[in-house]
Amino acid sequence: MAAEADGVFKRALVPILLPEKCYDQLFVQWDLLHVPCLKILLSKGLGLGIVAGSLLVKLPQVFKILGAKSAEGLSLQSVMLELVALTGTMVYSITNKFPFSSWGEALFLMLQTITICFLVMHYRGQTVKGVAFLACYALVLLVLLSPLTPLAVVALLQASNMPAVVVGRLLQAATNYRNGHTGQLSAITVFLLFGGSLARIFTSIQETGDLLLAGTFVVSSLCNGLIAAQLLFYWNAKPAHKQKKVQ
16 A cells, blocks of 8 residues: 555656656655755746746736726737747747746746737727737747747747847836836736746756756846836826826
């Protein structure tokens, strides 16, 4: 019975969270302070947690837009630049055959971000333009993931992530500052993105060793931290038209 339970436990960990040699090191030899294996376990666990969390991270933003029937306060340019950065990370990681746990959230965040792009256009009265945008994006993504795209182009796309993230977040920050409030920006989404990008610095170094990928998450963390700080600063601020209604 104990052997059967041990087998189930091992199948749950190997190879999803640990290589077999680390499982033996930690749970057969009971060397629970083996640092390299603990790093692998922590990195895999964090990575899978981030991927699982990414399934829901932008849904509060989507529901907030749908509930208000407005995308007020959201910068479309900022959302599109974030989509470019997510697409670059996803394509670069797939091309380099990185473990799914090191980049999987980019796939789910991409799907949610493109939904937000469409909703922003829709509530600005540009529904047809939004549908055309979805079709064009799908076509570009297929080309990027095909053998037709040279590796140098994929690497250049990933390198462009840093300026895309910085410019995108600065555009959103400028919109918040100009409006004097954060509009329909979801606090839950912003803080989850901030925490996730911080954790990704460690997991990307541990699982891929790719400094370009890790650097992108460092920049992303700084920029997400700026938006999070604005949310706190403008927490009680309301759009001008709402203040007039209250008066």
